[in-house]
Amino acid sequence: MAHHESVDGYIATFPGDVQEVLQEVRRTIREVVPDGEETISYGIPTITVGGRYLVYFAGWKHHISLYPLPHGDEQLQRDLAPYMAGKGTAKFTLGEPVPYDLIERVTRRLADERNSGPA
Template sequence: MQHASVDDYIAGQPAAVQSVLQEIRRNIHESIPGAGEMISYGIPTVTLDGHYVVYFAAWKHHISIYPVPRGDDTLNAELEPYLAGKGTLKFVLAKPIPYGLIGRVAAQLAAEGPAKNKNGETDA
């Protein structure tokens, strides 16, 4: 199902997951002043200056955050238990969600700047 907006995406999730997604969204926006948002690849995407910064998505048993920041060793050590692939963080819904950590991920991704595609060009 294609969602028209982040609000629409969140509204389409189970009630218990909606509150988790709203809190993740709030933490990301608090960590990236001036951020925008859109749906990209069918999931909520937070943007800054027209470039994507971070994606988040709800799954049956977890929330995923993409991509994983690269530039902060201390943060990367804290993220280790949540790594679920080269560029994915996985937060299990049955456990407490570390909202502050997700906000720090978003802030670090914004500080690292826009992602580069395989041709070295900035993705929009």
């Protein structure tokens, strides 16, 4: 696994069209958590809040992944169902429209869970 010093460095390793998608995923997440910090963890971009990870995103050959997924919101679970790729992972196929609104909802729910949970 290649080591990347920054989210920018990670994104730069992908073809231009994939970079655009990754940048939009990044912007979408940052709109929800503008105070989040960016880092690389487990070799992929990670947004942290208060020093704890909130959400990871990654580019792959044929898809973009988002981890983890929130619990408890039945409508959100139904909306995520077509993108589920294992427990806690959403997979968005490259070449198909990326549901950025769904990524926003996932991030918002994760942030809400973090804010309502134990410190």
